[in-house]
Amino acid sequence: MIVKTLLAALVAGLIAGVFMTAAQELRVVPLILHAEEYEGKEPGAEPPAGATEGQQQHSSLQGSSLIGEILSAISPITPAYAHEGEHEEGGIMFGMSRFSGTLLANLVAGAGFGLLLAGASLVFNHPITLRNGALWGACGWLAVHLLPAIGLPPELPGFPAADLHDRQIWWIATIVLSVAGLYLIVLRGEIAAKIIGLVLIAAPHVYGAPQPSDISSPVPAVLGAEFAVAALATTLAFWIVLGVISGYLNDRFLKPA
């Protein structure tokens, strides 16, 4: 029974991961590729040719992404991939294409988030069903994406950022506190629990996320805004798909007869 529960979560995560890959390729990855054209340049430097006029920006975005996708699908390693000077070594695992790397990482992350969602539901003793699956997913998105994004919005390559380790610690702490806070607000009836939940959710933001000292960036702000919305929208879709599929599988295969 334990294995069945975990398998259902795993399968839901893998399906959501495939879905997420498609969603990312449509909107998010083109923005990342576009931002990488600016990455490493000095702030205020000349933008790459073809991306100067506001009117052209969107068409060039589409064009470059198409070419980028084709290139990345063909070549084992995309040159713009490793951020120059940051890594001694690197490259994509097993010499896969950039797209396969993204797909693999989405499958792993999807399975991971699926298991985390199932684990939370088991520990809190509130089963995920087809009826409440979307709500479970939405809460997962709140805890893992929207609430941490208040302090650390999704960044494009080339964005200024504080020390990586500090940000990861803050990010994880915010998720843990947000999960606890959401549990107290959503699943507990007492008024006191709801108030404590709000305090838990607010605490990391009152403390403050690690911020870079210099916020100038070579990447255009418009790209950053488009990317932040695209990233949050695709992850919301991912979590709702994950929650609904988890609920469906639970109803179908785990429900007591």
Next chain:
Amino acid sequence: MATTTVSSVPLSINDRITAGILALLIGGFLVFGAGLANSAVLHDTAHDVRHSYGFPCH
């Protein structure tokens, strides 16, 4: 524990907590590997995913 019924029964409290913690541990490990692990190869493979999910990256 030796009773095996054909229709699946709801998890007992112990089983539920065990399964829950197991799921959290494995899930956390997978998400850590895809999103946070400080390895150049893992980073490059999962690069676009890390950015898309808003994981702290670089």
